[in-house]
Amino acid sequence: MDLESFIKETLAQISKGVSSANDALSDERKNEDGSELPKLFLLPAGTAKEQSHGVHFDVAITTQSRDEGSGGVKFKLAVVDADLGGKLSSSQEAVSRVQFSITVNQWHG
Numbered sequence: 001m002d003l004e005s006f007i008k009e010t011l012a013q014i015s016k017g018v019s020s021a022n023d024a025l026s027d028e029r030k031n032e033d034g035s036e037l038p039k040l041f042l043l044p045a046g047t048a049k050e051q052s053h054g055v056h057f058d059v060a061i062t063t064q065s066r067d068e069g070s071g072g073v074k075f076k077l078a079v080v081d082a083d084l085g086g087k088l089s090s091s092q093e094a095v096s097r098v099q100f101s102i103t104v105n106q107w108h109g
Contacts, residue, residue, distance in 0.1 A: 039109035
């Protein structure tokens with residue numbers, strides 16, 4: 001899954017999950033006069049991590065390149081070479097860590 005799809009799906013599922021949790025409890029959460037109590041779960045506006053506002057991501061992004069060919073032996077740093085069935089296969093993997101926060105524009109619940 002690419003990063004764009006991951007962010008989109010994660011944010012949509014968080015929003016739907018908060019709403020669904022409140023909907024599931026709405027019948028149970030009534031005042032004595034039958035009026036609804038305030039929503040139990042809210043996603044607060046802002047990005048202040050220490051106040052639990054916003055949605056904060058800490059993502060590891062992995063990229064991998066692979067070359068296959070025949071003949072010769074080569075050595076590279078952080079590359080594993082193996083001769084399997086007469087084919088030379090090389091792969092290299094890089095991992096980057098990305099941290100970012102998404103501002104919630106309005107209270108949601």
